[in-house]
Amino acid sequence: MLKEGDYLIYRFAAPLDCEKITVITGIPRIPIYYVDEGEVFYSVDGENYVKAGDMTYGALTFAPPKGLKAVKVVIGKESYAVYVAFTDLLIE
Numbered sequence: 001m002l003k004e005g006d007y008l009i010y011r012f013a014a015p016l017d018c019e020k021i022t023v024i025t026g027i028p029r030i031p032i033y034y035v036d037e038g039e040v041f042y043s044v045d046g047e048n049y050v051k052a053g054d055m056t057y058g059a060l061t062f063a064p065p066k067g068l069k070a071v072k073v074v075i076g077k078e079s080y081a082v083y084v085a086f087t088d089l090l091i092e
Contacts, residue, residue: 002035006075008086011046015067022090023073025058033085034058037076046070 021042026034040060041049046069052062055073064071071089 002075002079002081002084004075004078008073010071010073010089012069015044015069016064016091017066018064018068018091020061020063020092021068021071022061022092023055023059023071024087024090025055025073026085026087028087031057033081033083035073035075035084036079036081039074039076041072041074042068043070043072044068 023040025038026032035055035058038055040052040055040062042052042062042064043049044065044067049072052064053060073086
C-alpha cells in the first residue's frame with residue numbers, strides 16, 4: 001500500500017544537462033500500475049527540491065535546469081494498489 005508522502009528518488013552519479021525529462025509510472029502502453037496522484041520534484045544540489053509539476057495518468061514531462069542531481073516522485077494520496085511500476089526516466 002502506498003501512503004501519501006511516500007516517494008522514490010532518482011539520483012544521478014554526475015550533474016545532468018538535458019532539454020527535458022519524462023517521468024513515467026505504470027506499465028508502458030497499458031494503463032495499470034501507475035501513480036494515481038503524484039508530484040514530481042527536482043534538485044540541483046541533491047537536498048533541496050523544487051516542484052516540477054503534478055503527474056497526469058502517472059506521467060509528467062518537464063524541462064529541468066542545468067546541473068540536475070536528482071528527481072523525486074512523491075505519492076499524492078493513499079492508494080491500496082498492490083503494485084506500482086516505476087520505469088526508467090526518459091531523458092532527452
